[in-house]
Amino acid sequence: MKKYLLLLIFCFLLLECRIPVFSGYNESKIITESLIRDIFDLSENQELIESEYEIQPGDWLLKIAEKKYGDGSLWEAIALFNPEISNPNLISPGDVIRVPKIIEIEPEVIKKPVEDPVETEMPDILEIANFNSGFEENLLGGAFGVWDKDPDDITQSCRMEFERNITSTGYGYSLKLIYDVNSPNPAYNGFWMHLLGADFTPYSFLYLSVKGEPDAGFTDRFKIELKDTEGVSESFMLDGITARWQEKRIPLAFFKNIDMSSAGEFVVVFEDQVSSPKTGIIYLDNIYVK
Numbered sequence: 001m002k003k004y005l006l007l008l009i010f011c012f013l014l015l016e017c018r019i020p021v022f023s024g025y026n027e028s029k030i031i032t033e034s035l036i037r038d039i040f041d042l043s044e045n046q047e048l049i050e051s052e053y054e055i056q057p058g059d060w061l062l063k064i065a066e067k068k069y070g071d072g073s074l075w076e077a078i079a080l081f082n083p084e085i086s087n088p089n090l091i092s093p094g095d096v097i098r099v100p101k102i103i104e105i106e107p108e109v110i111k112k113p114v115e116d117p118v119e120t121e122m123p124d125i126l127e128i129a130n131f132n133s134g135f136e137e138n139l140l141g142g143a144f145g146v147w148d149k150d151p152d153d154i155t156q157s158c159r160m161e162f163e164r165n166i167t168s169t170g171y172g173y174s175l176k177l178i179y180d181v182n183s184p185n186p187a188y189n190g191f192w193m194h195l196l197g198a199d200f201t202p203y204s205f206l207y208l209s210v211k212g213e214p215d216a217g218f219t220d221r222f223k224i225e226l227k228d229t230e231g232v233s234e235s236f237m238l239d240g241i242t243a244r245w246q247e248k249r250i251p252l253a254f255f256k257n258i259d260m261s262s263a264g265e266f267v268v269v270f271e272d273q274v275s276s277p278k279t280g281i282i283y284l285d286n287i288y289v290k
């Protein structure tokens, strides 16, 4: 940890500030304490120096770093704080050098180095499923399948198939959901798909392509449910489904209570109280967030 923090300092000094600290020891004199304070936004009160050390015969910086930190590779830290040293291998016994303290830098303290680099760009779209592989695994690596409220109740069911001939894109497969919530018992079922903790926070909308099967009949509405990995769920009633492919766009803000940084599951719910007709076929394709 300590080593990490010191090396962090060097990384930023060398890469972000482009100060030739170690490329030549004559140039290293431009490193000053005020510059270090400025770079790391450290207050004047923040102690940078742990102690002073008198160089002993036979010492060189690597050896001193071993004595002080138990890690010779940190000699550069000492060099940084002693710009008068022009060659780390040639130091004079009797000279007193400054031994830097390990600085516990809070992330927010490292302001300039964090602001300057090019920010890590999130892709502006995260594809979740297109069903084109024909395997029961989505593009995030998550499994999917169908579920029933009561698998033992033969009067209600949901089955799925990969459909080659009816896709939103004209190639690959779509997912065909054959539902039946026509039952004397309370009935609901549908489709589930794991999202494996995907981070949805950079995205605003959930998209999915959907259509009904006119010959078999289909409900023009069903519920979409999102769950986070803690199991908190929110649902949204998707309606206006027709026999033609439509790309539906659902604001992720509608799923307001779930933790979007850790998406757990996407669920389709056909309910006896909602579905009309109570048996039918729905196709899904191209599910993504953007």
Ligand SMILES: [Ca+2]
Pocket (backbone or CB within 6 Å): 130, 131, 132, 167, 168, 169, 171, 172, 173, 174, 285, 286
């Ligand atoms: Ca597809």
Ligand SMILES: [Ca+2]
Pocket (backbone or CB within 6 Å): 154, 155, 156, 157, 180, 181, 182, 183
């Ligand atoms: Ca039935």
